[in-house]
Amino acid sequence: MEDNKVNRAKYKLALILGLGSVSLVLLFILSVSTGVMDISFQDAMESTWNIILRGADENDKYELVIYNLRMPRALSVIAVGVGLSVAGCVMQALIRNPLVDPYITGVSSGAALGATMATLAGISLFGSSDFSLPIMAFVGASLAFFVTMALAEAAGGRPISYVLGGTIIGIALSSGTTLLMYFNSDQLHGVLFWLFGSFAYMSWTSALIVLSVVMALTGVMLLYAKEFNVVLLGDEQAKQLGMNVRRFKTMMFLLVSALASVSVAFTGVIGFVGLIVPHLARMIVGGDHRLLLPASMMLGANVLLVADIVCKTAVEPSELPIGAIISVIGAPFFGYLMIKLGKEYVM
């Protein structure tokens, strides 16, 4: 009976979710305890517990800070960590190229151009300036992703086509962003802040939007975990195993585009998470998406939470931009992956 593959997989899954959740809870409390105001781990734990039980006490300084500033921040870090990692994992499977992520498929540059247009060109939607930036970023990200996909499909839809397509679209959109910034150099600060990526000003509303969209989309993708395994075999093989590949891929591309876009819309460009986390997860649990997707979720949330804590504490009282920090660590790792995997790709 111990030879049973499914039982072994279920045991691993329980381990991934168990360990991941425990460490997530600990990191969450560590996260709400760090910041400009010093709060000890113990106090943070107590205050968080109280807030969960009866809401924030308006006379308690700790609880106010934690509830108003740090909880929405930590929650959105978790949501974005999950969103980017799952999006990366799903894109890698759909495109059958382990070197793609939301960054490489044009999503991030599209979001950047959208955000820059919202801030610098003053384009606002639905009359609300609060949400015009994330909405524009979301629109830009989705459009960039679709143009990349269309370009790659037109070029034959081979795994490499998507990387080339994404690179071209990325360069074009980044140039657009640069031009906009060049002609509006007096108001750069707001947009630079977004481009660096930061969780500093996440409100409860924004956090809940990101969290609920990410959880809903991730949930749908988890339902199709075994289909992602089949997709790895290639379109023709998947078709021969009875899958409606075309319909599945179209649906998943739509969902993953929304997932990646919402993950960058509020908090800015955070690269490499979507690339590195699925790889780390694959090294730990292997390639079966029934384990890989949950592992990517857990790892993504944990990694980004650690990175955010580092950004908050490294140069107190000021903050480091998380997108830049992740990229500084991520670039050498990406180089390593390219060398390791690149030999199998004729670029």
Added chain:
Amino acid sequence: MSCEDELVVRVDNLSFSYGAKRNLCPKTLKSININAHKGQLIGIMGPNGCGKTTFMRCINKVLKPQEGAVYIDGKDIDKLKMMEIAKICANIPADVPDDFHLSVEEFVALGRYPYITGIWWEGEKDERLVREAMAAYQVTHLRDRKLGELSSGEKARVLLAKGAVQQPKILLADEPSAHLDLKFKLQVMQALKDLSRQGVTVITASHDINLVTKYCDLVIVISAGQILSYGPPAEIINEEIIRQVYDVEVTIIREGGEVYVIPLRPVDPERSKDEGPRPCEKGIIAD
């Protein structure tokens, strides 16, 4: 020769063309008629680009022919869903996806995909079949290895195991031994032969004429999208047909009912310019 006389594949006047809509390309397959029975091992021969792979893709509805019909297990594939076809017809892909850390066991289990009734996990029966197939193809000890770490011979056995767990009535194998050394080529062909003796109708395309003649019950010779000849290898393989199809001069040795083809040299292009392949007028119907 065949276990029973049950007709498993019937290809009826099949024609296929890749650019049919725009009327650009000539037909890749022209008026193909084939009957294949239960337990037969059938080899397809023909030069590169003659339509071997296209023909095999038409059998499991990956491609939709413009004319004619294909019946598998007595049913018109046009009326079957892909999932239903997957339970009748399996195929051996040319290679494994080795960049994604899938283990041998996870890969073999993918062959059970059409049968999984739950949302996520394989059932008890699926697991048992996967274990049995891994044992039968001697890959049990590789169970937890990643596909990328396997040798070509191991990959070939893993691919066969994945085909077997699909419990097909028809197995399609396009160039299953292309990258293998002699020993593994023989092992793969023997494995296909064994499967056919268990009642699976195996259709395999190969450039290795001697392997085809040695193992296959029947040989289909395709040239320029038409069937030139169909029958037992000892009857249809001769110097003339090889020269006609491959433009190569060969010597044929016949010994104990077996045929051995020894290639000599390409046909002199000056002399054979006008000859080219001469396909039959209407294709051959053969049982």
